Amino acid sequence: MTKLSNTLYQSRRAHVMATLPKGSVAVLRTGGLCTRNNDCEYEFRPNSLFFYLTGFPEPDAYLIIDQEGRANLFSLPKDIEKEQWEGFRYGEDAADAFGVNKVQTLSALEGDALAILDGAAEIVFPLEDTVLQDKVMAWRSTLSKRARAGAIAPTILRDLTPIVSEMRLIKSAEEIALMEKAAQISVQAHRAAMQAVKPGMMEYQLEAELNYQFMKSGSRQLAYNNIVASGANACTLHYINNQDQIDDGDLVLIDAGCELGCYASDITRTFPANGRFSEAQAALYQVVLEAYYAGFEKLTVGEAYEACHNAAVETITAGLLTLGLLSGNLQTLIENKAYRAFYMHNTGHWLGLDVHDVGAYKIGSDSRALQAGMVLTLEPGIYVSKDNMDVESKWRGIGIRIEDDIVITDQGPYVLTHGLPKEIADIELLIAGN
Ligand code: GLY
Ligand code: MN
Ligand code: MN
Numbered sequence: 001m002t003k004l005s006n007t008l009y010q011s012r013r014a015h016v017m018a019t020l021p022k023g024s025v026a027v028l029r030t031g032g033l034c035t036r037n038n039d040c041e042y043e044f045r046p047n048s049l050f051f052y053l054t055g056f057p058e059p060d061a062y063l064i065i066d067q068e069g070r071a072n073l074f075s076l077p078k079d080i081e082k083e084q085w086e087g088f089r090y091g092e093d094a095a096d097a098f099g100v101n102k103v104q105t106l107s108a109l110e111g112d113a114l115a116i117l118d119g120a121a122e123i124v125f126p127l128e129d130t131v132l133q134d135k136v137m138a139w140r141s142t143l144s145k146r147a148r149a150g151a152i153a154p155t156i157l158r159d160l161t162p163i164v165s166e167m168r169l170i171k172s173a174e175e176i177a178l179m180e181k182a183a184q185i186s187v188q189a190h191r192a193a194m195q196a197v198k199p200g201m202m203e204y205q206l207e208a209e210l211n212y213q214f215m216k217s218g219s220r221q222l223a224y225n226n227i228v229a230s231g232a233n234a235c236t237l238h239y240i241n242n243q244d245q246i247d248d249g250d251l252v253l254i255d256a257g258c259e260l261g262c263y264a265s266d267i268t269r270t271f272p273a274n275g276r277f278s279e280a281q282a283a284l285y286q287v288v289l290e291a292y293y294a295g296f297e298k299l300t301v302g303e304a305y306e307a308c309h310n311a312a313v314e315t316i317t318a319g320l321l322t323l324g325l326l327s328g329n330l331q332t333l334i335e336n337k338a339y340r341a342f343y344m345h346n347t348g349h350w351l352g353l354d355v356h357d358v359g360a361y362k363i364g365s366d367s368r369a370l371q372a373g374m375v376l377t378l379e380p381g382i383y384v385s386k387d388n389m390d391v392e393s394k395w396r397g398i399g400i401r402i403e404d405d406i407v408i409t410d411q412g413p414y415v416l417t418h419g420l421p422k423e424i425a426d427i428e429l430l431i432a433g434n
Contacts, residue, residue, distance in 0.1 A: 002181075002218075002261030004174050006099030009055050010071075012167060016053065017069045019163055023121030026065040026160055027113070029132055033059050045221065048353035049126055049164050051262050056098050058089060062109055063100070066116045070101040074112070077105035113139050114151075122156040124163075161358070168352055169359030170373040175263065176407055176416075179351070179375060182219065182260035183405050183416035186267045189213035190254060190420050193228075194430050199248035199273045203228040206252065207242050214258040223264030223355045227255035230273065232386040234399025237345060246273045251281055253399055257355065264355040266377050267417050268403035275431040277424055280394040284382050285424060287319030288400045291380035292422070295347050299370065299378065299406055299413035306367035309347040312380040316343050325384065325391045342384060348377040351405055370408045375416070379403035 016026060030050040033041040044059045054063055054073070062074040076082075078091035094103045104112060117123060117139055125132050136157070143153035171179065189210045196209045207228045214222070229239040230246040234253035246252055250273045257265035270285065272278070277285060291312040298307040317339045320326040325342065326333055333339065350357035352375060362368060381401035388396055405416040421427050 002178060003055055004178065004261070006055070008172065008174060009053060010099050013053050013065055013071055014069060015167060016160070016163060017065060020124055020158070021121050023067050023119075024124050024158070025067060025117055025120040025122070025154070027062070027123060027125040027132060027136060028053065028160065029062045029129065030054075030056070031059060043221075046262065048168075048262065048358075049161065052164060052168055052353060054098055054100070056090075056094060056100075060106060062106070064113060064116050067120060071099075072112060072116065073098070073100045073103045074106050074109045075103060077107075110139075114142060117154060118143055119152040120154045122158050123154045124158045124160045126161045127157070127159040128161060162360075165358035166360070168357065169350060170371060171352065171375050171407065172373070175352070176373070176375065178261050179263050179265065179405070179407075180416045182223075182258055182263050182265040183267070184419070185214060185217040185219050185260065186257045186265040187417055187420045188217060189256065189258065190267055190269050191430065193254055193256075194269065194271050194427065195433065197246065197252060197271065197273050197431065199246060199250070201246045201273075203230055203233070203242040203244050203246060203252075206246065206254070207256075210254070210256045217258075219258035219260045221259040221262075223257040223259040223266060227253065227268075229253045229255075229399065232397035232399065234270065234401075235383040235385055235397065236399075237383070248274050249278065251277075251398060251400065253401055255401065255403065257405075262353050264351055264353070264357075265405055265417065266351055266355050266379075266403060267405065267420065268379060268381075268401040269420065269422065269427070270400045270402065271427045271431060275428060277428070281398055281400075282424055283323055284319075284384070284395065284398055285400050287316060287323070288380050288382050288402055289422060289424075290319065291315040291347075292378060292402050292404075295378050295380060296406075296413060299376070299408060301370055301372055301408060301410055303370050304367040305361055305370060308378065312347040313339055313343065316380060316382060320382070323395075325395055341388070341390075342382050343380070344383070345379075345381065347380050351375045351377055372408055372410050374408045376406055376408070377403055378406055 028050050030047040064072045092103045140153050143151045192213045193209045225240040228242045230252045231250040233239045253270045255268040294311040294315040295308040350359050383399040384395045386397035406413045
């Protein structure tokens, strides 16, 4: 697996411990395998918070960072027989491979956890993890019962998630370089799909182009399920059925991104199956594109996060008004959120280890200011339901979204997903094979 440097994980762990009161102990865990059916499992994907602080890719592992800041990893033991069937395990070699202080097998977890937690000022862990909650409470309770023998049970529990989420929100240069790699694999996949599209294909046949390109370029994981939506299917925001035939005259909306080293990319393009936008399709597309550019302008250091969405909403509402899908006064339509009949999602989200990445969008009640190193998506859209009888029939069943991945820099927004056309003329040229 593509991996970042051990010093990065070490400095992240040091940063976490430096933000906590002296004497705190942090406890985290990754997930286990999930059964698909009978004795077959889904492919394992590490827990993002755990992975952010360790880079350790195996299932069923725990990390305890003790009061001295030492990282104690508990993982599945080396087992020649198991590894014959299930594959390689690091075992004790994880200490060097991932830069942790000590590696123990999982069977040592209970005993070591009790020893490390005895007398700790606080236990810090992701509170939403109910498995960990149960374990931590059980350890605490055992220590309480050993009070007469001199044990001291920690009395304060603290949530680790918001601390790590804020760290994850600002990406390092190493992370951004990896995210650009993921983004560029996805760009190539979208380009291949645009060049492969033909009316009459099934949506999943076009999806196959994406998967082929992702894997061929080194990514075996999707950041989320591929959306390949033709015609009115594009109005279903998370359409993943991908089982319909692509008809002549349809637009095809592809929202697909690969994952690389557990980092997500997230791209949407919308293009005509037969290579030419109809007049109505082009008119709506142009509104979405203008909303993209209006939002893009707001992606600068110090600007409020919500300014991008507000700019996109204003452009979309004005465009729908000009084209006659809405009527009335622009400001009133915005205030009444009339655009939500056609544009019902936000204009973006944080992007990182999770496609909808962590980090607060507001500080108190205020939209937070953008900072260098934040990575987000810009993804305006317009979706006209095929059943919307309030608009002319030519608009019905058209769904459009344009989405790129962008890093905020002191020099302005930098598009990680560069090289993928979004202007109408450029898309038509690419589909035509130029
Ligand atoms: N692909 C999911 C999203 O764009 O949010
Ligand atoms: Mn997105
Ligand atoms: Mn997307």
